[in-house]
Amino acid sequence: MDFGHYEPLNNVERCLLLFVFLVAVTYVYTEIKAWHIILYPLYRNISQFISAGMSTVQDYRSGKYYKPWTYITPVVIVSTKKQIAELSEAACLSQRAVYADMFGFKHTMDKLEHNTSDHKVIRTRLYSRVLQVMGPDHLNALYPYLLTRLKSNLDEQFRRGFISKGCISLPIAQTARQVASSLMGLMFFGEALASNDEFSNALLRYPQDIVNCMAAFQIAPSFLSPLMHAIITKRGRSMSLIQSRLFEHLSSQPSTWEEPEHTKQRTILYNMANLAKGSDYWNASLLAQSLLGIWFAASHQPWMNLHFIILEISVRKDWQTALRQELEQASPLDYNRLEQLPLLDSFIKETVRFNPLDKLAIRRKAMESYTFSDRSVLVPAGATVCVSAYDQMHNPQAYPEPDSFNPSRYFANADATQSRFTDVSEYFPVWGYGSLACPGRFHASLVIKMVLSQLLLKYEMRLEDEKARTRWSWETFTMPYESTRVIFKQLM
């Protein structure tokens, strides 16, 4: 074959070739457009999947965890005072259902019936009388016993700490959890029950079990929840132990309890039993179950807040000095003096405002679709409706320069009455709002203040590793690292 001979194309052939080329391009273009329609969603899903994966890894590395792969029920936010009041009280917006879903109460709180609002008023009235109305007087009377218990518990924690260069290093999450649980144990059940090793270990274990279950239930399909609960909680060991001890007590006469009278009559256990006497609704088993629920409400948030307050104090030497001076001037400290200290109260309040444990507050689940009375918001059935605690507590009208940490903001204006940590307000929705607002806030405040005052009066505090990350987040929740350590240097 002779490939050497090449005859150039004439004009007709050129036009023909151009025509074929254009037809081919048009064909390929239209075909690719059709493929594009088919391939685009796939391409889009893959690229979205990859970018979600990358941002999940990035978030994970910076201490942020969540469940990017599951469907989240819609969250509706309300913000005016009127809406917040209505949110707190509306009958078909259930407080119990939202927490029951979140923490899996069906498993973690002994089959607690949650999707009803039956007897809500009876329960709330009892909790409010025992904790909110009678609480401060009982706390005042218990104060000396609480102080003795706290001092011996702190001594034990410090004995267990690492000693380095004359200072003591403590894992601050575990320390805060243990001392808060020990004080709360006395407030709830009295010295005898709270000092029983088996019972106090169960009290410490139970809230941790619930939080671990909450994380596990969110990740895995719901039919696996009973199995996961059984594995995580060792078949509900702590829950059963607490309930059976409480049931024994509540089924017997308080006069037979081991606890001395002067502390017994101030405990939550005694007063719940006493006020529920003769009721058609309450019985020993229901009281034991409710106390289990209140124990969870009471034991988890105080130590977490205490932990973050100790971290804030540890990085603020000037505030340590100011708070110590205030405490020394108030000597001898008793319940009322401790509760009245403006700097201590403000420091706590500012830390909680600045780093809320949950960015959302006053969560309610709509049991049926609900329209707010001013027709401003429609909540679909099954949705969660709540307040953005973060936005309320960073509102510049209520908190000028909200992004600066400034405890003095609560007492700077000499004419105004001080805004206190335990005050319930739409701009401080940490305690909830209205008739369901936390009735145990005086107990929480006392635990936090007692621990801080004892630490401040004896030690200078600093973080062991100032560069280490100290908090991580799960969805809207902020959580502490178990590994964070604080160095305590005894004052001369």
Ligand code: HEM
């Ligand atoms: C810093 C610690 C605490 C925080 C931030 C806190 C916060 C809350 C919140 C936000 C609610 C729900 C309010 C609502 O949804 O409207 C609540 C309810 C409740 N809290 Fe607390 N709480 C704390 C400590 C305590 C303590 C120490 C006790 C008991 C001594 C306690 C007992 C209760 C009870 C019984 C309820 C349910 C009230 C009801 O349903 O009627 N809490 N708490």
